Amino acid sequence: MPIKTKKFDDIAINTIRFLAVDGVQKANSGHPGMPMGCAQIAYTLYSKFMKHNPANPHWLNRDRFVLSAGHGSMLLYSILHLCGYGVSMDDLKNFRQWNSKTPGHPEFGLTPGVETTTGPLGQGISNAVGMALAEAHLGAIFNKNDIKILDHFIYGICSDGDLMEGISHETASIAGHLKLGKIIFFYDNNHISIDGSTSLAFSEDIPKRFEAYDWHVQHVKDVNNVDDLQKAIEAAQKVTDKPSLIVTDTHIGYGSPHKQDTAGAHGSPLGEEEVKLTKKNLNWSEDKTFYIPDEVASFYKEVKADGKKAEEEWNELFEKYKAKYPDDAELFTRVMNGETGDEWKNHLPVFEDDGKPVATRTSSGKTINSIAPYLTGFLGGSADLHPSTDTFMNDYGSLSADHYENRSIHYGVREHGMASILNGMAMYGGVIPFGATFFVFSDYLRPAIRLASLSGVRPIYVFTHDSIGLGEDGPTHQPIEHLAAIRAIPGVVVIRPADANESAYAWQAAIEHKGSPVALILTRQKLPVIDQNKYASAKNLLKGAYILKDSEGTPDIILMATGSEVSIALEAGEKLNSDGIKARVVSFPSWELFEMQPEDYKETIFPKSVRARLSVEAGVSQGWTKYITEDGDSLGIEHFGASAPLKDVMKGYGFTAENVYDTASKVLAKNKK
Numbered sequence: 293m294p295i296k297t298k299k300f301d302d303i304a305i306n307t308i309r310f311l312a313v314d315g316v317q318k319a320n321s322g323h324p325g326m327p328m329g330c331a332q333i334a335y336t337l338y339s340k341f342m343k344h345n346p347a348n349p350h351w352l353n354r355d356r357f358v359l360s361a362g363h364g365s366m367l368l369y370s371i372l373h374l375c376g377y378g379v380s381m382d383d384l385k386n387f388r389q390w391n392s393k394t395p396g397h398p399e400f401g402l403t404p405g406v407e408t409t410t411g412p413l414g415q416g417i418s419n420a421v422g423m424a425l426a427e428a429h430l431g432a433i434f435n436k437n438d439i440k441i442l443d444h445f446i447y448g449i450c451s452d453g454d455l456m457e458g459i460s461h462e463t464a465s466i467a468g469h470l471k472l473g474k475i476i477f478f479y480d481n482n483h484i485s486i487d488g489s490t491s492l493a494f495s496e497d498i499p500k501r502f503e504a505y506d507w508h509v510q511h512v513k514d515v516n517n518v519d520d521l522q523k524a525i526e527a528a529q530k531v532t533d534k535p536s537l538i539v540t541d542t543h544i545g546y547g548s549p550h551k552q553d554t555a556g557a558h559g560s561p562l563g564e565e566e567v568k569l570t571k572k573n574l575n576w577s578e579d580k581t582f583y584i585p586d587e588v589a590s591f592y593k594e595v596k597a598d599g600k601k602a603e604e605e606w607n608e609l610f611e612k613y614k615a616k617y618p619d620d621a622e623l624f625t626r627v628m629n630g631e632t633g634d635e636w637k638n639h640l641p642v643f644e645d646d647g648k649p650v651a652t653r654t655s656s657g658k659t660i661n662s663i664a665p666y667l668t669g670f671l672g673g674s675a676d677l678h679p680s681t682d683t684f685m686n687d688y689g690s691l692s693a694d695h696y697e698n699r700s701i702h703y704g705v706r707e708h709g710m711a712s713i714l715n716g717m718a719m720y721g722g723v724i725p726f727g728a729t730f731f732v733f734s735d736y737l738r739p740a741i742r743l744a745s746l747s748g749v750r751p752i753y754v755f756t757h758d759s760i761g762l763g764e765d766g767p768t769h770q771p772i773e774h775l776a777a778i779r780a781i782p783g784v785v786v787i788r789p790a791d792a793n794e795s796a797y798a799w800q801a802a803i804e805h806k807g808s809p810v811a812l813i814l815t816r817q818k819l820p821v822i823d824q825n826k827y828a829s830a831k832n833l834l835k836g837a838y839i840l841k842d843s844e845g846t847p848d849i850i851l852m853a854t855g856s857e858v859s860i861a862l863e864a865g866e867k868l869n870s871d872g873i874k875a876r877v878v879s880f881p882s883w884e885l886f887e888m889q890p891e892d893y894k895e896t897i898f899p900k901s902v903r904a905r906l907s908v909e910a911g912v913s914q915g916w917t918k919y920i921t922e923d924g925d926s927l928g929i930e931h932f933g934a935s936a937p938l939k940d941v942m943k944g945y946g947f948t949a950e951n952v953y954d955t956a957s958k959v960l961a962k963n964k965k
């Protein structure tokens with residue numbers, strides 16, 4: 293790229309700035325201030341540093357850019373447009389409009405060049421940590437001393453709000469601990485948030501805080517000095533064993549005579565008059581909107597051409613890699629395409645009904661360890677609960693700064709951070725990441741679970757200790773409303789297996805599923821292994837619900853249950869049968885998988901004519917009406933649990949075969965009237 297003069301830099305920066313200002317003004321909605329203050333950073337990164345090919349936003353070895361301060365989305369859309377990504381001038385003019393590619397906050401999968409969904413503050417910088425972790429892990433597996441096929445940076449911009457949020461503390465801490473040196477983040481230090489000056493609520497020393505996390509910290513005092521920005525990026529690139537934070541003093545609403553350095557520039561358009569005054573102030577043509585000077589347009593053509601060349605060079609490198617390491621190259625291609633092959637399925641463990649009960653967390657742990665050798669890129673961790681969640685990969689060791697190739701990640705007690713890191717990894721691709729904790733703490737992951745689903749990526753959550761059945765730890769640890777709460781997030785596939793064999797197939801379902809998160813809900817307590825010779829095959833879990841046990845003809849009643857309650861429903865069903873009642877018992881591990889089945893399959897499980905139905909699940913019954921009809925009933929728990937041994941708690945709240953039998957009898961009586 294030819295060296296440009298300061299004058300050109302200013303024009304190129306103003307082009308970004310005013311595309312953003314005009315976009316927000318035209319939409320009459322949005323956040324102009326952040327793009328106005330950070331246009332210099334976007335310009336410097338995208339045109340002088342980043343290896344990226346706008347013609348192919350999916351090039352595997354591209355540098356990533358994460359706009360953690362997602363409210364500044366017009367900054368990203370403007371630079372993407374200028375660089376020649378698939379964001380047209382019309383898209384910029386349709387900012388925040390119905391069906392546009394330029395939504396209020398960046399959305400992964402919608403806009404070419406948008407690497408992650410941001411807006412909820414703190415998530416973007418945390419996703420970046422996940423991306424860096426995925427790069428480090430896959431790099432450790434596939435890079436060779438002589439050829440590095442994955443070797444790039446993860447750049448980004450975070451704001452005051454990002455750094456106030458607790459999640460960024462969690463993930464900055466682990467990024468420093470894991471020495472993720474490819475992360476280079478700018479901190480938009482403009483001292484303004486929505487309420488006004490950040491001094492109202494925020495007075496810690498950010499550089500010191502990040503130094504304490506073992507980040508490499510620099511301070512650029514004048515964001516308008518592009519040379520200083522460049523020097524800081526160069527220095528950050530050289531520090532390979534620490535993530536970098538470049539604290540940059542910026543001005544929200546830069547150039548606006550009445551709004552610069554005020555919260556007024558944050559979340560509303562400048563206003564027609566102020567836009568004109570700002571343009572005048574910055575020597576920009578007042579009458580032109582969405583204006584791109586010719587010299588700027590041709591400059592970005594060069595940027596685009598350089599990007600194409602960069603990818604071509606990488607393609608040549610990959611050809612060399614292929615010639616020298618053909619097996620690795622083949623595996624790399626498969627893994628990055630998300631192809632798992634089928635071999636791993638042959639290694640799903642089978643559990644015999646030998647009279648010994650098994651907790652589904654235990655059988656899940658066995659499954660993870662059995663299939664791991666056949667799934668490159670399958671890695672997981674827990675928020676300091678490996679022994680309790682049974683998620684350690686015994687043959688693959690703890691992932692650390694010295695061993696990025698290992699597969700068991702110690703997230704520490706950082707659930708929210710873990711979930712957001714999982715999202716970053718999933719968006720990066722090539723890995724199948726899972727994260728584990730107690731189900732009750734799914735609340736701590738929830739904001740990131742929602743974003744995973746919105747983004748169309750598939751992290752897997754291993755949530756154990758899934759009900760009051762965990763016993764003595766008591767109500768603080770006993771999930772009650774959590775199944776309903778997680779099912780309420782659109783797209784999340786929730787699977788609560790009934791026994792050891794169902795848990796193995798739950799993993800199959802999770803790994804085969806694409807495009808949204810999967811939550812495995814597992815028990816702490818041991819459960820009987822359901823005899824597949826006597827009852828249906830656990831493989832039917834893949835259909836979400838199936839008839840475990842039936843009787844001749846149309847059933848008098850359908851008992852449906854999930855997880856640990858299936859075996860008590862089965863026992864109750866047997867007892868009803870022996871009374872001459874035609875009871876069908878349905879194992880119903882996943883509403884979402886069931887809803888994916890054809891209507892005729894659904895009808896075979898729940899014939900419309902059978903209205904006497906009972907659901908059994910140790911959680912709030914909210915949502916079950918859909919399956920039990922108004923004529924059925926739910927055996928659930930509508931209040932918090934209690935601290936006592938498992939048997940007492942389950943009995944105390946009615947989760948026994950006897951009570952299922954009694955409740956079913958009442959449902960039958962009600963339906964006879």
Ligand SMILES: Cc1ncc(C[n+]2csc(CCOP(=O)(O)OP(=O)(O)O)c2C)c(N)n1
Binds near residue numbers: 363414544
């Ligand atoms: C988790 C979360 N809480 C609240 C908001 C609403 N919000 C958007 S921007 C912002 C703070 C703005 O301050 P700052 O991050 O410094 O951005 P700047 O105004 O400097 O662009 C808030 C509270 C949000 N987007 N995400």
